[in-house]
Amino acid sequence: MHPFFSLIPSEDSAAQTLATVYPLDSLAVFEAKGQDALTFLQGQLTNDIVSPGVGQSRLAGYCTAQGRLLATMVLGQMPDIDHVPTVRGMMRADILAPVLKRLSMFILRSKLTLQAAQAYVAGVTAPSSDRAALVSQLGHPLPESTWETLHGPTGIWIAAPSSAGNAQHNTTVNRWWWIADQDHVDHLKQLKLEMAIGSPESWACQDIQLGLPWIESRTQDLFIPQTLNLELIGGVSFTKGCYPGQEIVARSHYRGTVKKRMALGCVTKNDALELIPGMDIFDAAQDDQPCGRLINVANLSSTDGPTQWLLFETTFDAFDRQQLRVASANGPAIEIASLPYATR
Structure with missing residues (x-):
């Protein structure tokens, strides 16, 4: 069981709910450590992870030599010890082992270790009106x-993409990823956290509605970064230097040859058909040929079903024919919906 379940009181026992925590067993944590850790990953991933320093994380992709994504991840530097x-960093748990194995093949004489970390990931949402109280409690x-x-006594907190302050969405909800190891969990036991437990599916739905894609085992080696809008949401640097697939990714960017983009939509749930990432997308106005693929899917229950x-x-x-x-x-x-950022 995710340890956060035992740390957060049930909603009916909490005097006040300041935030909602979503245990995310679908995400796993890895660690690269050593004198060459930064330079090695800088030469493997689509984004610049050196320049931001300790106070910023980055979204990045890991590509094949053909420019197709094997992983998307969020990662950042730790304070020097x-x-x-x-x-x-963190990526989907179902691809962690094969991605680390592949990366390890290229370490050669570089001085670093690369391995899975014993840490837990959760998502947290809180209204901005409760932020000060949550900070006081933590x-x-x-x-x-x-x-x-932020690297603090309760773990690593990363500000996640959010619709907060977006007039279109008319909401002021903040989102964070929360990464904690056992020492952080032990510290948390001393705190009385006024949080409710949320559904991981609800957090996944938020990621989808905000246009944040996650590569999983079914979708490895299917997409280039641009078709997942990765460069539009800060996941690709075109100035940091080489990485596997960089030439293809850069050519598509500078020549404007991207013919597909990631889009947002919803369907009425049909229990007779399980929607699976990697499944083909079709244009009913054209012949019976796929025009794309499903990237991520999440269920959301509402009063409308x-x-x-x-x-x-x-x-x-x-897309234009809808x-x-x-x-x-x-x-x-x-049913097409609008992403919170422009795609063309």
């Missing part, structure tokens, strides 16, 4: 702007 550079400040990172929210890639022409369907040309119809 004994002057040994250390990086911690005993330390919380990062504010997206990707800002169960809905499935989707991130999917598709061609610009098919007759998109999942699994077949006669499959569930996708």
Whole structure:
């Protein structure tokens, strides 16, 4: 069981609920440690992780030589201990072992260790009106702007993409990723945290609605970074230097040859059809040929019934016709929704 379940009182026993915590067993943590940890990862990933320093994390991708994504991840530098550079990051748990194995093949004479870390990941949401009370309860400040990172006695807090302050969404809810190891958990036991437990599916739905894609085992080696909008949400640097697939990613960027983009939509849940990432997307107005693939899916229950929210890639022409369907040309119809950022 995720240890946060035992630390957070049940909603009916809490005097006040300041925030909601979502235990995320779908995400796993890794650590790169050693004199060459930063330079090694800088040469493997799509983003610059050296320049931001300790106070910022970064979204990044790991590509094949053909520019196709094997992983998306969030990672950042840790405070120096004994002057040994250390990086911690998180990616989908189902791809952690094979991705670390592949990265390890290229360490060669570089001085670092690369391994899974014994740490737990949760998502946290809190209204801005309760932020000060939450900070008081935790005993330390919380990062504010997206990707800002704080290393504190309760763990690593990373400000996640959020719709806070976005007039279109008319909401002031802040989001964080919370990474804690056993020492942090032991410290947390001394605190009385006024939080409610949320559904991991609800957090996944928030990621989808905010246009944040996660590569998982079913979707490895299918997408280039641009078709997942990675460069639009701060996941690609075009100035930091080489990495596997960099030439292809840069060529698509500078020549404007991207023909597909990631889009947001929803379908009415159909128990007869399980939607699986990697499943084909079709344009009902055209012939029976796929025009894209499903990237991420999450269920959301409402008064109108169960809905499935989707991130999917598709061609610009098919998107404009808005007759998109999942699994077949006669499959569930996708209702297009707006991402919180422009894609063209």
